[in-house]
Amino acid sequence: MVSGLSALHRKLLRELLRLWAQVLAIALVMAAGVATLLIGIGTYQSLERTREAYYQSHHLANVFATVTRAPGSMLAKIGAMDGVLAVDGRIVKVALADIEGLEQPASVRLISLPQQQAGTLNRLYLRSGRLPEAANHMEAVVSEIFAQAHGFREGSQFGVVVNGAWRQVTITGIALAPDHVYAIAPGEITPNSGRFGILWAPERTLAAAYDLGGAFNAVSVQLAPGTSEDAVITELDRLLDPFGAQGAHGRSQLTSHAYLDAELQQLRSMSEVLPPVFLLVAAFLVNMTLTRLIALEREQIGLLKAIGYSGRAIAWHYVEFVLLIAIIGLVIGTSFGVWAGNALTELYTRFYSFPVLVFSREPSLYAIAGGITLAAAVVGAIRAVRAAAALPPAVAMSPPAPPTYRRHSTRRLHLPLRQTGVMVMRQLLHRPWRSGGGIVGIALSVAVLVGSLWSVGGVEFMIDYSFNRTERQDAIVNFTSSKPLAATAEIARLPGVLSAEPFRAVGVEIGHAQVTRQIALMGRPATSPLTRILDADLKVVPIPPQGVLLTRSLAGILGVSPGDSVDIRLLDGERQRHQLHVAAVVESYLGLGAYMDMAALQALIGEGNRISGVNVTIDSLHQSELFAALKRSPSLGHISLQAAALTQFRATMAQNMYVMIAVLVGLASLIAFGVVYNFARISLSEQGREMASLRVLGFTRGEVSALLLTEIAILTLLAQPLGWFLGVLVARGMVEGFSSELFSMPLIIGPDVFATASLAVMAAALLSGLVVRRRVDRLDLIAVLKTRE
């Protein structure tokens, strides 16, 4: 029996070698499933677990609040609140930075460091150097990505405008912090490593500079497990209310945390969609190939049974065959998945600052990937294997009953088909499940392509929408604190400024029923050509004299539509409450937004015609003079440059999305190639005898190949509309998976997306068809005539 088994194993290995091309095509599709599973879940696990461990070890707070100025004594009161484990008060300020060699103004977030790190929240991870000390000159540690962008080392120096005064900062170390894993400048949509950084300076230094001795303006709170975050937020708001509280919030509204969450959500939706597609196709290919193999080995099966092998032994023999294919797929997929996962993780370290970020080495991940792949293979094999096991030996050893073909409606439809065309039609209709499976397989590759390619157009639309149609200014000058309207004229007089348009932005809590969100309520002049507001049809929505315009996502969250009213609570000053009616719902893809007439907003706040900043257009010839002037202007806060933002946005997209798309295009082509190749090989195997007969009858190689290529062409063409439809579903799923409160993507799929996807799949199909065609050319005309099938 043992030697018998080894004979079966030898047969197995020889079958694998003989069918190597089909085996490889199936294994590659499986490998794609394994790889996407590993990349998706592995990267998700890496980010999620690293983040969790980092938050734990470096004590990331649970609740955050900002105030204008609160006395240090408040910290004890906050600490005494129910469920509060620890509390930490800091001084946090945004300041302009003047860095040699950087023409544009940069900005930094200054964060105070208590004298003792022990017991504090949001603790630093010091990558190198030492913590700063309070000294005559200003010392600070700097965030790693910012330091890398400028080549800062310990001892490097640059200028910072601290509370209106230019100060030289000396770097003593490079650090990371759990509340700034993702560092993004206020008001920007992508991280800009060179133009925004974090500086941690001694508390005494910042307290002296900002006149906040014994006081703080930012507080972080750590909660005991099981504590209601909402209750603490409410209580914290009440406690801090007299000190200009701007509304406490949990981690979900901490920018760094929210961006990581969005990334994790994307990874999860990727690993929910792609691996099942590949494994489904792989199972189909296994089924198709094994069914044919068993049909060809029918007599061998009968013989094996006749000499005493059990049905179970035969079944196991074929299961081993597909398990070996799956193992080949696993080896290839795991190698590629680990490599790509490492590369993606490496890419993440450019945007996300973690002390250590390595691609997941969880054994369970690899066990799951292996288990699922082997299971997909076995599921694909079950039907064919059961048929083989159930075949009585006497039946197996006689040739199968000839296939019964039926005359389909081709004649009734009066299709002008030649007999070769009739052959193709009957071959496809004779095995409707297999033909249908082939169509679905090819359609899935089209769907993967449509589902990924559309995002290129989506991103371009977002860029066009955000930077050309709505936010048309070249730069946004944000004042550190509000200024009189006359400041607009001051900015307009700066060299290189072509036009200036003021705005007033105030932090508010906006709510309807039980739902509230903290947002910046933006007041704009009635006519504001630089910053327009558009509706879903891209038509300009004028700012109404009364009432508020809400972005679609915000209106959706609050569950309001035009005509409803929303509650507004100012987060600054007297924290007055107002009711505003929703004048219209407008389109926006970035963040949650609300807009109203600037004069109306100023009236609401009741502090006269003060403004928060100015949108400007710039004469690029005089840009450097403007930047120099802005750098010298002490009272300006952050300056957002739209052009720089756009460049950064594109660069970020190029690195993330386009790399991902390139990978997906490759994988989708793999599906198309794998499905068509196996389909064509099996078709050739079944019809090889007829094709050889046709050659004998005087059909040319081209005419005979056309049989096979026509079959492939019909399947491929029928698969396109289904693929487009499934692709739109995938894209819609992706839009839902990707959209968060930070950004959403418009679902815009142009005809070019469908065309590109179809052409790519057709090219892959044609290529595999041509590979199989070479076998048609090599048909042995004589052998086929001498044998009964």
Next chain:
Amino acid sequence: MESAPPNRSDLLRVTKLTKTYAVGDAQVVALDGVDFVAASGEFVVILGPSGSGKSTFLNLIGGLDTASAGQAWFRDWQITGADDAGLTRYRRNHVGFVFQFYNLVPSLTARENVQLVTEIATNPMAPAEALAMVDMADRMDHFPAQLSGGEQQRVAIARAIAKRPDILLCDEPTGALDSKTGIVVLEALTRINAELGTTTLVITHNAAIRTIAHRVVSFADGRIAAIDTNAERQPAASVRW
């Protein structure tokens, strides 16, 4: 060695036709310098044991295989030395084949199997006419799986003759049939030979069939061992085995 094109009245002329195969390191001579001439309208039965070279001979003159040496001419066109496209044209326009296992396309009906050929031939007869010649007019719309072996072989003959070939090559056409059915098939072949004047070469190792031929060629060890001319042909119906 070049030889002159054959006589115009000869349909097929073969000189020193040789085929060798490499089997491992050894060379196997399947056909060893055969000379043969077939006149237009002749009915030739080729006899010989397995491995005597008769099938190789048929494959070479049918343009299915290429010779190692020697020449074969169809009228004034040289079969040997033609490329694949030339051989394909030759088979398409001039040769009809009938095989032991019929080689019908299972997904096409009897009529459609014949149509397969008439669609690409230059001067074909109507499929129904070809099927009528083999007495299959009433089963034209049946698929091969619905026909008996003899019926399938008659469809194969109809498919072979529908293009009005110059040569009909049959390799063991009755090999898979019982004698009664085999005789019906032979009757079809002789009738076509008589009515259309198609030169017909029939391979068999059933010596009983020899009586229906004009000439009987016997193969042995890759060579033609004997050629006998029947002074009087017997009708196919008289054959018994």
